[in-house]
Amino acid sequence: MDFAAKIYVAGHRGLAGGAIVRSLQRKSFNNLLLRTHAEVDLTSQGAVDAFFAAEKPDYVFLAAAKVGGIHANNAYPAEFIRDNLAIQTNVIHSAWKHGAKKLLFLGSSCIYPKLAPQPMPESCLLTGPLEPTNEWYAVAKIAGIKMCQAYRRQYGFDAISAMPTNLYGPGDNFHLENSHVMPALIRKFHEAKERGDSEVVMWGTGTPRREFLHVDDLGDALVFLMENYSDEEFVNVGVGDDVTIRELAELIRDVVGFEGAITQDLSKPDGTPRKLMDVSRLTSLGWKARIGLRDGVRETYRWFIENQERFRR
Template sequence: MDIHARIYVAGHRGLVGSAIVRRLLAEGADNLLLRTHQELDLTHQAQVEEFFTTEKPEYVFLAAARVGGIHANSTYPAEFIRDNLAIQTNVIHSAWKHGAKKLLFLGSSCIYPRDCPQPIKEEYLLTGPLESTNEWYAIAKIAGLKMCQAYRQQYGFDAVCAMPTNLYGPGDNFHPENSHVMPALIRRIHEAKLVDSSEVVIWGSGQPLREFLHVDDLADALMFLMNNYSNGSIINVGSGQELSISNLAHLVSDVIGYQGELTFDRSKPDGTPRKLLDIGKLGRLGWRAQLGLSAGIDDTYRWFKASQTHSRA
């Protein structure tokens, strides 16, 4: 990828998009095309078409999506499938139509079957039922990656699809109900520490195993793929390390310095029992994650505290 080309980062204010922008700027990018949701509604076909007609991006990072945790997926299933299908369809088609050289589509590890063998290989896609708590988002993402593959097959469009594991880092969504597990734990344990609460209640049994990747590591991987990968096959991006939700919660407590008790509400859903990606394919290409989990949580917590201070200023 020519770092001085016209590069469009869709969703540049989100967790992934903001990390991609940080990395591009660090590499010397000087022609970034960035639009807020107010400036460009990606679910609106006419607006997307006008943007690509006028700006003609040469490279596209498609990181825009409606995202959220179990509660959000369960509460807003229509929005999750409708908005993600619209965003993907509009951006992929317009990018091809207006001559983009390459597009990188961001999927998710939730595209894989709920009970598929571990660690999860790319070829396990569509071999079994999805996890019911996030199937709306997963089905939309599967449609997006299949659209990329179809446009490559029929038109020769260089669209590549990366499937990241659970992400966290600066810019995450710390909403008390609609966030993923990592930011949710950071916020709840932080707030418990502030009020000197003796207990934090966490959804589920604490037993499910999860893999986490700092978003700056993901941005590094995406730059690597833009420069070194051109294939229709999807490719996993992860850390290769997993831990239980219980161990994660205790690690977050240690980083924050919370001294109270962590208890688990088993009446709440656990989600997928285990979700570890097989990252051998990406590893054989020569990439691996660099940031350890404790350091990554500390970085994220410092960003969260700074954002809270700024919002009150």
């Protein structure tokens, strides 16, 4: 990418989008187009088309999405499939229509079958049933991958896709019910410590295994792919290692300094038993994650402490 190129980061206020912006700025890409939802409603075809017609970005990072954990996916299935389909359809089509040189679509590891082989290679997409608790989001993301492939095949549009594993880091959502497992646990342990509680309740059995990628590693990987990759096949982005939810909870308890017990709410669902990415394709291109889990959790906890007042509203 030329340093003078116009780069549009859709979803720049989100966890992933914010990391993309930080990575671009570290690499001295400063001609960034950043718009809030109030400025451009990405679910509106007319608003998106008008934005692209006026600004004509050269490169597009499509990180905007409606996201959430197990509870949110179960509670709002219509919104998860409707809003995500609308956002990606509008942005991909307008980017092609108005002459963008390249687009990167950001998906999710939940696109894979519930019982996919571990670690999950890109080739196992659409080889089995999805995890029921997030299938609405997964179906939308699969459609986004296929749309990028279709526009590449039919129109020669340089659209690529990247599928990140579970993300965490500065800017995460720490809502106790609608967030992902790591930020929810960080907040639970912190507030339990403040109150002097004797225990923290963890959802499910604690046995599912999850892979966690620091969001700044993701940002670096996506800029790397934008500059170095052009192919129809999508690319997994992860660390290639995982931990149990119980192990994660114990690590967070240690980082926060909570001295009580960890108990389980077995009425809550576990979700997919394991979701470990096969990252050999990305590794072969020359990129590897650099932020270790403990260091990443420490940094995320510091960010939460500095910003916690916004989460109490």
